[in-house]
Amino acid sequence: MDAGLEYIVEDLGINNANLSIPTWTLQETSIGLAIVLGLYLIMVVKILPTFMKNREPYQLKNIMLAYNAFQVAFSVHLVFIYLRYIYRFNIITTRCPKGEDLQGVVNEIFPYFIAKHLDLMDTIFFVLRKKDNQITFLHLYHHTSMVTWTWLHFMYHPTDNFVVVGMLNSLVHVLMYAYYGISSLGPEYAKYIWWKKHLTKVQLIQFILVVSHLHYQQKLSPCPIPNFFHNFCMFLICSFFALFMNFYVSSYKSKSKKSKELKTENDRNAEVSDERLMKIQ
Structure with missing residues (x-):
């Protein structure tokens, strides 16, 4: 492993030490x-779907x-x-x-680096359970992008500029995996996850907060990250x-619109039926 970044610190103003x-x-x-993402995509797009083609879906409840x-x-x-780090060094680290x-x-970055790789197991479980509708472009893009981000962050340019990002994302994952856990118990527990659609709202709010934070962190930090990395993260x-x-x-929104249209159509049909009934009477 090469020393890609070198930092010089002052030692009591007397001499410098290369650390x-x-x-x-x-x-x-x-x-x-590339190796990690290549293996992941080959597994979930080719190898496991082929393995599961003529098999019944695994339940994997426990x-x-x-x-x-x-x-x-x-x-x-x-x-x-x-949160502990933010408490010590503020939301915008200077x-x-x-x-x-x-x-x-x-x-402190390392556990988050591990977490983004553990998240890849989601896709593997979807394939084994034949939940193919869950393996969308959004799903694959999100997982591969987050792994890419954390590799660039941890392996190439470690910094504390993304502490708030890690906190917000981890907070959302508490809610997300709580939802997954409850839903995996079976349909009889569906009443306890009525807040499913609000989870997406929380994710959208998270993205707004992250973009805002990254903008001001880059602007106010005395040691901003390279522009290419910042722009990549913002993108x-x-x-x-x-x-x-x-x-x-x-x-x-589409389901809500269809539901309203269906209700309106049913109301109209009911009115027509009432009119016909009145004529018969």
Whole structure:
């Protein structure tokens, strides 16, 4: 592992010490990322669907319950880590951690890096349960993009600029995996997840807050991240917002409109029936 970033710290104003945080170069990061995403996409698009083609869907009830419970607990842990960091250094961090201080930041980034890879299990479970309708472009794009982001962040350019992003995203995942966990128990528990459509609203609000934070963090930080990385992150969040908004409109607004149209049509039919009944009488 090459030392891709070198940080110089002042030692009591007397001398300088070269303290390097081991990171991968952009090329090394790109190769490692390509391997991870390549294996993931081959598994969920080709290998597992072929394996499941002539098989009955697996129920995986206990496994799903354990997985979702773990994801909720792990996400709560991440929220705690990043809220603690925000409490110490504010929502907009205006410091440039170096040396051992930066190593502490890297240690707190690592659990989030792991979390984004664990999230890839969602797709594998969908395939094994033959929930093919869940494996949409939005699903695959979101998961691969978040893994890409965390690889660039952790392996190539570790920084505390994304602490608020990690906190907000982890908070949303507490709600999301709680929903998945309850829904995996069976249809008799559907009444406890009436708030399903509000979860998408929370995700949309999250994206707005993240974009706002990234803008001001980059603007006010004494050590902003490289422009290409900042613009890449902003593009991802804006694309997430557009795709999730499209999902929300097509999934809920369209259904609501169809429901209203159906109700209106039924009311009209009822009126016609009443008129006919009155004529007969």
